[in-house]
Amino acid sequence: MARYVFITGGVVSSLGKGLASAALGALLQARGFSVRLRKLDPYLNVDPGTMSPFEHGEVFVTDDGAETDLDLGHYERFTGVAARKTDSVSSGRIYSNVLEKERRGDYLGKTIQVIPHVTNEIKDFLAVGDDEVDFMLCEIGGTVGDIEGLPFFEAIRQFSQDRPRGECIFMHLTLLPYITASGELKTKPTQHSVKELRAIGIAPDVLVCRSEHPIPEKEREKIALFCNVRKDAVIAAPDLSSIYEAPLAYHREGLDQAVLDAFGISPAPRPNLARWDDVMDRLNNAEGEVRVAIVGKYTQLEDAYKSIAEALTHGGMANRVRVRSEWIDAEIFEREDPAPYLEGFHAILVPGGFGERGTEGKIKAAKFARERKVPYLGICLGMQMAVIETARDLAGLPDAGSEEFDHEAGKKRFTPVVYHLKEWVQGNYTVQRKVSDDKGGTMRLGAYTAQLTPGSKVAEVYGATTIEERHRHRYEVDIKYRDKLEQCGLIFSGMSPDGRLPEIVEVKDHPWFIGVQFHPELKSKPFAPHPLFADFIRAAKEVERLV
Structure with a gap:
């Protein structure tokens, strides 16, 4: 049976519970224990899949096709x-069940x-797989006192x-605010937060104070004294220069002990x-140092591309260079x-996204990278925009576009180089989708196999x-345009097994120009950088040397 650590937050949100x-989890692993981390979110959305990135940041996708909170990216x-x-799990999923x-x-x-049916459903969720690991770490989203979080707090109280x-x-x-005028840290907000937690029957064993x-x-x-915890269980959590310093910093403070x-x-x-x-x-x-331009549509909120930012950092680690990522709104290029804007960058990355806004700017960014021989990585929509750019400029398809937005924009005539996927193979069965289907959970989600062309850049x-x-x-991307595009030098070097x-x-005869339909950033780790990001930064490093 696993031992459970329930992580809660107080005073204000965004203090870094996920981190x-x-x-x-990393520190317990370093001591030889096996761990699994879980997130319980109080919002009523079934999952964050239909939320705007401006609302909730990035949606992190698991191998088995779940759309989850970005904190699961930190966990991985x-x-x-x-x-x-x-x-x-979210309140929406619990209530739906x-x-x-x-x-x-x-x-x-x-x-x-709510008691006992909702709380029992939460407890059943907590108990799944508790015989698989030594420690189960469960983070409760939001802060103590939030009305929507009360069923979760009650459930973990009962569970314990x-x-x-x-x-x-x-x-x-919790937070220890610093009052500049008096030059002191104030403990009262932490005392009140613990009082609120104790009022619902939960007494903290460890306090982490930002x-x-x-x-x-x-x-x-x-x-x-006032929060009724041992003094050596009051852990300081100062601001850090990098999130990857957190395991060492928390160890120095004695959190794992x-x-x-x-x-x-x-x-x-x-x-x-x-x-x-x-x-x-x-x-x-x-x-x-290398400079990478990220040309996207959610550039006002870095959390919208959290995994991409971290994967670029990992690619820099693999090459012992510092990556300076700069966010550029694709709409500017329209x-x-x-x-x-792009001259002076050593590489260009166009990430995924949804909808028409900014797409013409992304197409121009892909064209700049192709013509100027600048390393380019297109992810999901970034790959599709690169394909459309080649179709328009080189393959004699000036009206090339995507069904995702061109038909919605009322264009009477366009060539659907990118189309709505209505059927695909998942494991041993065929998945079918209609344009009219609900938006939530209906995409091609999770891990799929791809076959790479021997001798191609990506195979290398x-x-x-x-x-x-x-x-x-x-x-x-519609496969029927493959021959026409490959004649122009855009090689289809990875395909589904069928x-x-x-x-x-x-792109043939280009130093480094790759577009991928999947999201490689989701599997990158600081101690195991994703090979695409590692080689992308290597190519950028070569450009930096030439400059």
């Missing part, structure tokens, strides 16, 4: 443990209530009582932190020449001819 959870990047559908059971008559005519004593602990993350300044010993003693002490695990295995020492060495001792990059990558899209769906394209 703290991921770092704790820090622990290397692939997330699953059973690692993410309860209502489905009620309609089926599973409750035998009983009145359905249902389990044998010593199998569950609570870790609470602050801009070190916590003086006097304040640490005060927090321990405090958690093991709370479980009564003694003597604790000594940690092996060599992996994280190497990560920080590569970050802190870079031997150069009004202005992209050259003044991967060092393999069979790969598996994660997808999230409902539009595909040969029907293009997975990868690359």
